[in-house]
Amino acid sequence: MSAEQQPGRHVDPEATTSTEPEAAPAQHAATAVATDGSPGHVQGHGASEAPADAKTLLSVEDLRMWFPVKSSGVIHRTVGHVQAVDGVSFEVAEGASLGLVGESGCGKSTTGKLITRLLNPTGGSINFQGRDIATLKERELKPLRREIQMIFQDPYTSLNPRHTVGSIIGAPLRIHKIVPENKVLDRVRELLEIVGLNPEHYNRFPNEFSGGQRQRIGIARALTLNPKLLVADEPVSALDVSIQAQVVNLLQSIQSEFGVAFLFIAHDLAIVRHFCPEVAVMYLGKVVEIGDRDSIYQRSMHPYTQALLSAVPDVKQAAIGGRRERIRLEGDVPSPINPPSGCRFRTRCPIAQDICAKVEPPLLQIGPKHKVACHFPGTIGNHPTKPATTGLLGLDADGNADPRASASSELNTSPGYADRWYDIDRQSMTGA
């Protein structure tokens, strides 16, 4: 945009770099997945598939991040908490990708920062390769940094402008003393090649690259230590449409080549659908629905997921004309300092009833790979009129404790999926 906004300035990185030889590596980059460098042979990637029978790499349970809100004045008393992440549970298998979607402020980026331990969680556990890393001390974290790395959203601010690309990508090698000093450069060149940049450009500065190329540098830096898990926080949303696809394809080929698992945080539902075989939808610090791609995109049961999906403008609408039918959500997301009681979505929910204000719906498994946190789960137009969760929670239809019933022992709130799940139609547990 800089060329348009500052017409007098011609030192636009996009413009200057494309006159220089970087244009060539970029082309090379786009086809890093293909064998041929000519534009005629650019190959696309289909949607990612989940690896079969992979072991669990990351298991997050009841993760909480509450930021204190201090009063003004001399004594800063804590007057409340921003409940940015409140009881989030999910699993990521080796070599798999989980997408985290939701509106801004729903806690998806905070979740990413907690898993990379850039923030210290208020509560809950983060099991990485069977070890709880939620409470590790700074010194114990250092070896962990090799395993979990992060790709940031903004390629313009996440690279130090005064360091060369070589020193940016080589820094992790030096810090962790992985290779002797005289071998660092070789590894840097190798990494530049992997992400589709010219390996001879290691001594250039970030400002000499375009946005897409900088994002590739960020990816190379994250790959330096051969991590097992990459947390990608909006990795393509700052890029132009045509460049977005290049970077998504690069991430896909990296995943298939190195078997690295992804926690892919994005607000673009279409990109997430393409990249992630499994998706979690967050609202106001909670996971409201999680499941495999088809469950979320074809048979979503939560009214929020349905509203979110129906709001995405669709290119196919061009043939019909006019706007797509959609579920209208009124108002804005409530404040996470004082979230609504019970179900946090109830204030904007088109199907909310009394029970929603009283009882928080559990994240209930309703299919082999599908969990939803709603008292009235159902596809659009098929939401039940009576709450489906009362039998499990030991409540009556209004959300009051039912003296004749008690909470079912079969209610499973652990991360991951069980072999038996709750069948909403029959209101009983069922299995595969």
Add this chain to the structure above:
Amino acid sequence: MSSSPTQVHDGTRSQSAGDPLLVVKDLKVHFPTSDGVVKAVDGLSYTVERGKTLGIVGESGSGKSVSSSAIMGLFHGSSAQLSGQILLDGTDVLTLSEKEMRALRGRDVAMIFQDPLSALHPYYTVGAQIIEAYRVHQDVKKSVARRRAIELLDRVGIPQPDRRVDDYPHQFSGGMRQRAMIAMGLVNDPSMLIADEPTTALDVTVQAQILDLLQDLQREFNSAVIIITHDLGVVAEMTDDTLVMYGGRAVEYGKTSEILTHPEMPYTWGLLSSVPEVTGDTSAKLIPIPGNPPSLLNPPSGCHFHPRCAHRDKVPGDLCVTTTPELVPGGRDPHHLKRCHLADPEDIYLQEVLPEIAPDLVDEIAAPEQTGAPGVHGTTGTTEQGGRA
């Protein structure tokens, strides 16, 4: 109208019903720099009628924002060299003095910017900024202008507008700020509204609300709207006409329903194939456009897109490298203009591009070719909608 545009080739279309409010003819915006002339916009022509919406699509640096800034007369006093004509309701905006332009700007043509946080002044209340915009053009008392501001904030869906009018921009959420910007743009009932990436910074649910609002307001005021965006979904749902820009030039121009269903220019194919869809086939592939957008300082010879074009070898000789293709009607529709040397783009699109990017649509799009039935292309969309509604 001082002159009636009748030439199809320069992109102005007076044949269709309605009264063209804005006619841009052969617009050039060049910026002289120490390294040479940056041709940000190089010979652009289009028309927008009252009550109609034009979508301008393109990458960063394709000239889409520069061309609309020219309509707003924002290059007065800069070193930019402008030529061509911008006829707004018959008046050539380019010949106006800065004083005359000031009288026009905000009253007849208004702009909504991408980032409302930086487009609104942080030091003044939202109300004060709307009141100012109103009193510049209307000779009214402050109290009248304030009532008008409250009325508009209410119209764009700000809750408790009589209280929020005294809030500062930082007290508004992102969606509310964008609504306030729209209120400010509409305060003088402009006949022409330019929205530069109006929803790019917003969440999908808020985006849908803002797009609804824009559509309602357009119907209410019968204004002409230009939406500048990179989101083809927004273009598909909001616009009547689409203009695809690349390297400062229009490369494809026509009805949105035509351009997005039967695109004839490889760059448009590239845009369509590099965006995944939220509905449709999951086996569809994401095929990026290789390389980077061109430098406008030193654009490629011939067709600006040729270094990134995958279909260059289908054109005989080195025509693409040596000769700039004209913006001429393609094979389907005299109003569907494209700037490409390819002789049979429709066949290439159906046989090579579509099977990769939307395998589910191949049969559907090929079938109505014979019957000529409109709208069959979108069957998948409709049925899915049916299931959703």
